[in-house]
Amino acid sequence: MSIVLTRIDDRLVHGQVTEGWGKSLKPDRIVVVSDTVACSEWEKELCIAALPETIRGEVIPVSDAAPVINRLAAERDRSYVLFESPADAYRAVRDGARLTVINVGGMHSMKGKRRILDYIYVNDTDSECLKGLLASGITLDFRDLPEHESVDVIERL
Amino acid sequence: MIYGIIVSHRNVGHGILNALVGMYGDVDCLVSLSNEGLSTNELADNIREAARFAGEEGVCVFVDAYGGSCWRASKLARLRNAHVITGFNLPMLLSFVTKRATVPFGELPAVLETDGKRGIRVE
Numbered sequence: 470m471s472i473v474l475t476r477i478d479d480r481l482v483h484g485q486v487t488e489g490w491g492k493s494l495k496p497d498r499i500v501v502v503s504d505t506v507a508c509s510e511w512e513k514e515l516c517i518a519a520l521p522e523t524i525r526g527e528v529i530p531v532s533d534a535a536p537v538i539n540r541l542a543a544e545r546d547r548s549y550v551l552f553e554s555p556a557d558a559y560r561a562v563r564d565g566a567r568l569t570v571i572n573v574g575g576m577h578s579m580k581g582k583r584r585i586l587d588y589i590y591v592n593d594t595d596s597e598c599l600k601g602l603l604a605s606g607i608t609l610d611f612r613d614l615p616e617h618e619s620v621d622v623i624e625r626l
Numbered sequence: 627m628i629y630g631i632i633v634s635h636r637n638v639g640h641g642i643l644n645a646l647v648g649m650y651g652d653v654d655c656l657v658s659l660s661n662e663g664l665s666t667n668e669l670a671d672n673i674r675e676a677a678r679f680a681g682e683e684g685v686c687v688f689v690d691a692y693g694g695s696c697w698r699a700s701k702l703a704r705l706r707n708a709h710v711i712t713g714f715n716l717p718m719l720l721s722f723v724t725k726r727a728t729v730p731f732g733e734l735p736a737v738l739e740t741d742g743k744r745g746i747r748v749e
Contacts, residue, residue, distance in 0.1 A: 518692075578665070588663070
């Protein structure tokens with residue numbers, strides 16, 4: 470069934486992802502793309518520790534994202550792909566990841582970032598990478614949960 | 627003194643702390659941190675900052691849900707001399723407030739777990 474959700478969320482695996490989106494999308498697998506998490510066995514364990522028993526978790530570095538995504542797209546499993554940042558997603562796309570829609574659901578408040586939505590804060594790098602994803606033909610779906618309307622914030626990036 | 631930090635989604639911690647104050651009176655050994663609007667790393671920074679007020683006796687970090695961003699931030703904060711206790715309820719926090727001065731820090735998690743579970747009844 471391929472990739473049922475590709476999402477940018479700096480919280481990675483959390484309730485909105487497993488429960489909020491999971492209740493309708495019912496994933497078999499969650500692939501977390503993060504260099505920070507992938508380089509630490511302890512952080513990997515933390516990241517996927519509490520996944521429901523029905524969901525398998527996997528953490529990969531950004532450099533592996535493109536081939537893994539393209540492979541997942543052809544598999545029967547229902548997979549999520551979670552990116553920590555727009556920069557990571559943009560790199561995967563430039564590396565050849567074939568994606569059409571990315572849900573932008575969680576880029577939270579940090580020093581040096583400006584608010585776009587309650588759950589979306591961006592700095593210049595984030596904006597450039599999100600624009601780069603758009604220029605690559607990818608639709609950006611800004612919303613935290615599936616029952617909420619997608620918000621058009623492109624002009625504010 | 628042993629200090630407590632509640633780490634929770636939205637207003638869960640603020641609400642339960644408010645209820646605790648209404649029940650017990652002033653509580654100066656507990657603070658509540660929300661994850662609202664924060665990245666996991668930013669929340670971890672806030673937890674470290676809050677823990678700076680604790681004495682050398684230790685910190686109990688009370689988390690609302692296992693596996694979520696609050697739990698992960700509590701672990702990523704890498705506090706020294708700390709217990710991360712997930713799945714708090716009002717009886718558990720009341721137990722913390724009343725027993726932290728008499729129960730040794732190392733034995734406190736088991737006592738809190740027992741008292742928290744004692745507060746859960748299915749009838």
